Amino acid sequence: MKRLMILCSIILLVGLFNGCKNPIDGRSEIDKIMFVTVFGIDSIASDNDSVKITLTSPMVTQAQEEGSQGNTDFHVITSQGKSVFEAIRNTLFFTDKRVFLGHVGYIIIGEDAAKKDIANLLDFFTRDHEIRLNSEVLVVKGQTAEELIKSMRGDKELLFEQLENIQANIAGVSKSGRVELIELMKSIDNVWSVHYIPYITCDMNTSYPELRSEGKNIYLEGYGIFKDARLYGYIMNDLARGLNWTINEVESGYIHTKTEEGSNITMEIINSHAEILPYLDNEDLSVTIKVRMTTNIVEIDSGEDVFNEKKLTFLENQQSQIVRSEINSIIDYAQTAKADIFDVGNAIHHKYPIKWKSIEGEWEQLFPSIPFNIIVESSISRTYNITKPSKYRRR
């Protein structure tokens, strides 16, 4: 009897809770939720205290629901408020769906907003319980996040998927990269550290107008450099790869050089490993950047046979020189900007924690005068289907 009473009570409670006016506030039916995948933030020129947000979520068409390929358009909503949270809540004035941020994969910051303090802008994202700290952060060069997001509507791919794909593919050139929110949070916590965030552009603003596919393109070109959490400048091409060599983010890519006889030759980077090694000699601090890399020969545009020890050694020296110059260029950039982009301070902290304690406070002043020594150990390990090029017999 007692158990029956308990059972009845439970059933009654469950029934009553169902009848209550939303006993678990925040619960929503799935069709009433907007699953945001890309979150854009912009500042408003006329109002310094407000932010504008642009949210996108996939648009599921009837055709897709029935299993066939439908269009890949996405919902875009914009809103604004004194804070990111207020802007999100303001969407409730005009949308029939509750914004859910648990699926945000990309946080895109417009250029104007990036020139303000991104630490303040990102506070909501680091604090909110729905957002994952492994969301990626990107900066838009030359326009607002809203403009970029809206310009991508009606394309062959969802914006989220495009971003995912170009970020996955960028390892093939290693001239940009990816930065997760958690990495940025850690970086902002380091008072001496400078942050880098990959930047994107669209067809209108790209530095590579000659490179395009059909439809609308997003270009992941390099990094935005942030000092004191404000956008300081952009780096691309050799500078960006110079940074990637130093921070150990070069996965693949190409190195183009000339053979001893002046023919063009292209090598594919197969692997690389970099170390930042600080040295303290008496009170003199110096830093060695040591890179080990391997390449394969992928293209020779002459009949020259380079597959002998002398010529391969020459090519190895050539490619080492190229890598050295790329690293040198980013060191020059960083020292001129007084910006420890590659976190040398952290390397010193790890190797000389006691010394670091005494120089930590004046690191920004010390950094530009630190002598850097670059060691590149490179090797060419193989080529692919053929060895000597096709024209070698005509020579």
Next chain:
Amino acid sequence: MLSDKKKISTRQMIIIFIVMVYSPAIRVIPAYTSEQAKQAAWITPLIAFFGLLIIFYGLQKTFQKYKDASLMEIIYDIIGSFIGKIIVSAYIVWITLLAALYVRYYSQRIVTSIFPNVDIRLFIIVMLVFVAYTSRYGVVVLARMNEIIFTIIAALFGVFVLFLSPKLEIQNLTPISYLDIMPVLKGSLVIIAVWVYAIFLFMLSDQINDKENIKKFGIQSSFFLLVTNILIIAVTVGTLGHTVSARMPLPFLSAVKQISFLDTLEKIESILVVTWIASDFTLISILLYVILNMVKSVFNFQDTKPFINVLCLFLFILSLYLTESSFELAEFSTKIALPVNLILGLAIPVLLFITGKVRKKI
């Protein structure tokens, strides 16, 4: 005296201890230790480990002499019934506060992490109704149930650590130098403050069999806790960095939120919340038994079952009015709960042990 069938084994009690400290271990330890010891936070359990060994050594020595007595009876015997009852009353007050605090922590954690807009009372009621219902069946049932809970928690914890290990960056856990000695000692205090619950548990010693095995199981559990706590701190600080961990109310949860295995296995933090709730259930239930057993001892009651509902109701009210916000809760936790735990869980038991030795009672 209880028959052996109505008692639990020392092994079961130790398992209860391991499960009950799991919840505070993942809630407060990574945040507090990384705030104090920074990148060296993962070393702090090593210091606490020796503290726990000393606690188990003291318990073993004490129960060699008093085989079937409860810890309360031992206190009365060492310092006299009157002062002993005053001290036990202080323990009753504190452990009741602690139980209410854990009821609040449990509900606070759910509203912080998953259901931000839900009335906190809903979760408190659900937990306390469940605790009140199961408590009627005695500590033996809880101990058996806890063995299953332990297996599940241990397996899931292993999965979390395994999936988090690729995210772990060794440089977040280094450098270690002599500069870290004091911060590590400071950081270890919070772990000791949690592990002293072993003393509170042995207030139920009259319901435990084979206490001659305290040393054996104590050493085993100390090693287990040492390894698990190092792992908890290492994967949390190694993934998030000490500066971020120290600022988070639930850093281990935030770390688990980052798990992504082959881009397919993601968003598994709800499983962590389930293990938390299971640990909280064991913790609150066992503290309830401890309180009732002490009340029984101080007031010479024959049976305390009728008090279960009253105590649960009291815990409900106390948990709501103990603090107004999570900020007060955090302040209460570090500024009051931590030192009082150390006093009642370590300082007073050590003093009593020394007194017992001097009086040749132990």
